[in-house]
Amino acid sequence: MDLGIAGKWALVCGASKGLGRGCAQALVREGVNLVINAREPGVLQQTATELLAAGDESAGATGQKHAKPQVLCAPADITTPEGRAAVFGVPGGPGRAFDIVVTNAGGPPPGDFRDWGREAWLQALDANMLTPIELMRATVDGMAERGFGRIVNITSSAVKAPIDILGLSNGARSGLTGFVAGAARSRLAARGVTINNLLPGKFDTDRLAATLTAQAERSARTLPEVRAAHMAQIPAGRFGTPQEFGAICAFLCSVHAGYITGQNWLADGGAYPGVH
Numbered sequence: 001m002d003l004g005i006a007g008k009w010a011l012v013c014g015a016s017k018g019l020g021r022g023c024a025q026a027l028v029r030e031g032v033n034l035v036i037n038a039r040e041p042g043v044l045q046q047t048a049t050e051l052l053a054a055g056d057e058s059a060g061a062t063g064q065k066h067a068k069p070q071v072l073c074a075p076a077d078i079t080t081p082e083g084r085a086a087v088f089g090v091p092g093g094p095g096r097a098f099d100i101v102v103t104n105a106g107g108p109p110p111g112d113f114r115d116w117g118r119e120a121w122l123q124a125l126d127a128n129m130l131t132p133i134e135l136m137r138a139t140v141d142g143m144a145e146r147g148f149g150r151i152v153n154i155t156s157s158a159v160k161a162p163i164d165i166l167g168l169s170n171g172a173r174s175g176l177t178g179f180v181a182g183a184a185r186s187r188l189a190a191r192g193v194t195i196n197n198l199l200p201g202k203f204d205t206d207r208l209a210a211t212l213t214a215q216a217e218r219s220a221r222t223l224p225e226v227r228a229a230h231m232a233q234i235p236a237g238r239f240g241t242p243q244e245f246g247a248i249c250a251f252l253c254s255v256h257a258g259y260i261t262g263q264n265w266l267a268d269g270g271a272y273p274g275v276h
């Protein structure tokens with residue numbers, strides 16, 4: 001299936017690794033021009049080089065040949081106003097005139113809510129609620145004027161099934177989820193702009209590896225034992241891959257997904273047991 005988005009411009013945040021990178025890769029394969037963002041410039045540049053190679057082969061899933069896409073780097077902390085200004089000001093980029101925006105940043109640390117004061121909460125809200133809202137505020141009206149726009153927010157399965165030690169994430173991402181439910185149904189929906197959240201369960205990324213390594217160290221189990229124990233709780237029997245995640249994101253960004261908005265898409269190998 002040709003996703004119909006070749007030549008469009010996408011901003012993918014947190015794109016040097018993991019799920020953001022998976023989204024960037026799936027989009028560049030469809031011939032989408034990218035501005036990719038992460039804080040560490042060297043890793044980001046290396047990712048851009050690899051994405052460009054993927055874009056060179058950008059035959060799309062159906063073998064359609066697209067024009068060679070551009071991949072521009074915007075190394076910055078996306079959770080700061082300066083970082084967002086840098087992303088919108090990247091030389092050769094589209095300014096704020098993105099057609100597709102994938103919001104993403106690191107998740108807040110785990111812990112006990114008794115230890116978190118106002119500063120910890122403000123940081124979590126900045127990263128996982130207010131930054132995506134600021135990115136939408138900067139881009140959606142231009143998308144509506146041009147009659148096409150796609151926002152995909154990477155959130156978490158914890159929005160549907162909150163995890164006790166992830167209180168900062170549960171709270172901040174639930175705030176974003178509530179905001180999106182309203183904003184997606186505003187005047188944007190009739191003007192070609194969709195806003196959806198993509199909720200990862202357990203995906204094999206550096207972040208998951210760090211979490212599981214810490215668990216192994218605390219529990220006197222080996223890392224393979226800890227990984228196996230987590231996989232055993234997932235009906236699919238495995239962790240997801242960033243490539244799978246990126247493919248879902250690319251579909252939500254496609255011309256075919258114009259009638260899907262305000263939704264929370266869970267990708268968790270069946271781990272969430274409920275029907276809603």
Ligand SMILES: NC(=O)c1ccc[n+]([C@@H]2O[C@H](COP(=O)([O-])OP(=O)(O)OC[C@H]3O[C@@H](n4cnc5c(N)ncnc54)[C@H](OP(=O)(O)O)[C@@H]3O)[C@@H](O)[C@H]2O)c1
Nearest residue numbers: 014016017018019038039040078106107202203205206207
């Ligand atoms: N993987 C999972 O199983 C899973 C499950 C549920 C939720 N999530 C959520 O999904 C998101 C992505 O997770 P992941 O597993 O892909 O993490 P990851 O492998 O650690 O990758 C995170 C990416 O975001 C970038 N980043 C982090 N903070 C940033 C910031 N302030 N500004 C710009 N870029 C930033 C990182 O690069 P730099 O460090 O160089 O900035 C990196 O490119 C996180 O919010 C995570 O909480 C993941």
